Amino acid sequence: MTARALDELLAEGVRGRHVLVRSDLNVPLEGEGASLAVADDGRIRASLPVLHKLAEAGARVIVMAHLGRPKGEPEERYSLRPAVVRLKELAPFTVKFAEDTVGDGAKSLAADLQDGEVLVLQNLRFDARETSKDDAQRQAFAEELAALTGGNGAYVDDAFGAVHRKHASVFDIAAKLPAFQGDLVRTELEVLTRLTDAPQRPYVVVLGGSKVSDKLAVIDNLLGRADYILVGGGMVFTFLAAQGYKVGASLLEEDQLDTVRGYLAKAKESGCSFILPTDIVVAEKFAADAAHEVVRADEMEGSRFGASGIGLDIGPDSAEAFAQQIHSANTVFWNGPMGVFEFDAFAHGTRTVAKALTGSDGFTVVGGGDSASAVRSLGFDDNAFGHISTGGGASLEYLEGKALPGLIALDR
Ligand SMILES: Nc1ncnc2c1ncn2[C@@H]1O[C@H](COP(=O)(O)OP(=O)(O)O)[C@@H](O)[C@H]1O
Numbered sequence: 001m002t003a004r005a006l007d008e009l010l011a012e013g014v015r016g017r018h019v020l021v022r023s024d025l026n027v028p029l030e031g032e033g034a035s036l037a038v039a040d041d042g043r044i045r046a047s048l049p050v051l052h053k054l055a056e057a058g059a060r061v062i063v064m065a066h067l068g069r070p071k072g073e074p075e076e077r078y079s080l081r082p083a084v085v086r087l088k089e090l091a092p093f094t095v096k097f098a099e100d101t102v103g104d105g106a107k108s109l110a111a112d113l114q115d116g117e118v119l120v121l122q123n124l125r126f127d128a129r130e131t132s133k134d135d136a137q138r139q140a141f142a143e144e145l146a147a148l149t150g151g152n153g154a155y156v157d158d159a160f161g162a163v164h165r166k167h168a169s170v171f172d173i174a175a176k177l178p179a180f181q182g183d184l185v186r187t188e189l190e191v192l193t194r195l196t197d198a199p200q201r202p203y204v205v206v207l208g209g210s211k212v213s214d215k216l217a218v219i220d221n222l223l224g225r226a227d228y229i230l231v232g233g234g235m236v237f238t239f240l241a242a243q244g245y246k247v248g249a250s251l252l253e254e255d256q257l258d259t260v261r262g263y264l265a266k267a268k269e270s271g272c273s274f275i276l277p278t279d280i281v282v283a284e285k286f287a288a289d290a291a292h293e294v295v296r297a298d299e300m301e302g303s304r305f306g307a308s309g310i311g312l313d314i315g316p317d318s319a320e321a322f323a324q325q326i327h328s329a330n331t332v333f334w335n336g337p338m339g340v341f342e343f344d345a346f347a348h349g350t351r352t353v354a355k356a357l358t359g360s361d362g363f364t365v366v367g368g369g370d371s372a373s374a375v376r377s378l379g380f381d382d383n384a385f386g387h388i389s390t391g392g393g394a395s396l397e398y399l400e401g402k403a404l405p406g407l408i409a410l411d412r
Pocket residue numbers: 208209210211212232233234235251311312313335336337338339340341342367368369370371372391392393
């Protein structure tokens with residue numbers, strides 16, 4: 001079976017019906033407290049077309065989304081309010097915000113929705129049941145979310161960035177309501193198919209960022225698919241440590257060292273080469289104005305900061321080597337910034353890799369909330385890349401050929 005498209009739901013008619021839409025509004029924020037604001041609205045813009053289509057057709061739309069990784073209870077810094085403020089500025093329809101997810105406030109706002117209005121629920125991850133490993137917990141939460149539609153409702157999954165999550169709003173809810181695939185998910189999959197079906201070689205995958213344990217897991221399958229895997233960002237240090245080098249106070253997944261050693265050994269047999277940085281920008285502390293210096297990757301603790309130094313970017317030689325590799329590729333997929341690009345002093349690696357992609361004659365895809373935000377904040381135009389995907393982990397898991405919960409759920 002294949003997923004039913006949003007257009008099939010629209011053909012059925014949605015006027016007066018409540019439609020629950022899972023969107024990915026997990027955007028980077030800047031500022032503090034009451035002045036927290038959206039730093040990059042790419043995911044909000046990408047979510048707009050489906051909401052607009054439904055609102056125009058007279059649906060009473062309820063948006064479910066998450067922001068960050070709160071621990072199952074409300075935390076102001078993870079409120080979806082700033083994202084909703086931005087959505088209101090962009091949307092040609094009425095947008096309301098519920099301060100809760102399935103509580104009395106949300107229930108009453110959902111019941112009062114008018115045709116063509118959109119209600120955004122508070123961060124789903126303020127309820128521990130959303131991400132629970134216990135099926136019964138997630139299903140109970142999905143049931144309560146579905147109940148907001150008051151019967152005769154429908155569900156649309158448009159959150160491509162979260163299709164790899166077995167969460168209540170992505171997986172379980174599709175069994176509670178007639179379920180449809182949003183246009184964003186559909187388009188993303190169409191584009192990514194170009195990378196899974198006979199990609200033009202050489203095929204280079206560039207990995208970085210900070211969700212290290214999530215993304216290390218995808219490498220196993222990528223080894224059989226890509227020709228080169230370039231490793232930067234927070235992921236590097238587990239690779240360096242796996243080879244016996246000291247990495248100071250850098251991001252390190254100690255429990256993944258054996259896994260990484262396995263990858264390094266497997267790469268030799270599978271015809272895929274890892275390209276690791278040969279130099280690193282080591283900083284005194286994690287701060288925009290931190291003192292820093294470039295050192296050899298195999299001598300990180302030789303910097304003047306010793307064992308307390310933190311690697312915050314790949315060094316200039318490595319950035320140049322990565323750029324050369326990208327120039328000689330015909331297909332490039334990139335997820336995860338090469339360093340802490342949010343701080344100018346540590347943005348060079350990310351900028352160099354982004355520039356190399358824009359100069360490539362091959363098919364280039366940038367995936368991930370922060371990666372997309374990085375290229376935009378560094379001044380690159382979206383059109384300079386073959387495709388900017390809203391999903392980092394989601395695209396990687398799709399590229400490794402894994403069955404993704406959000407897609408399985410719609411195929412049931
Ligand atoms: N060396 C590093 N140490 C710590 N954090 C890093 C490092 N390099 C990159 N990062 C951080 O990784 C974050 C993005 O990671 P991630 O969420 O995995 O990417 P994406 O959202 O594109 O999938 C950025 O906020 C960036 O500051």
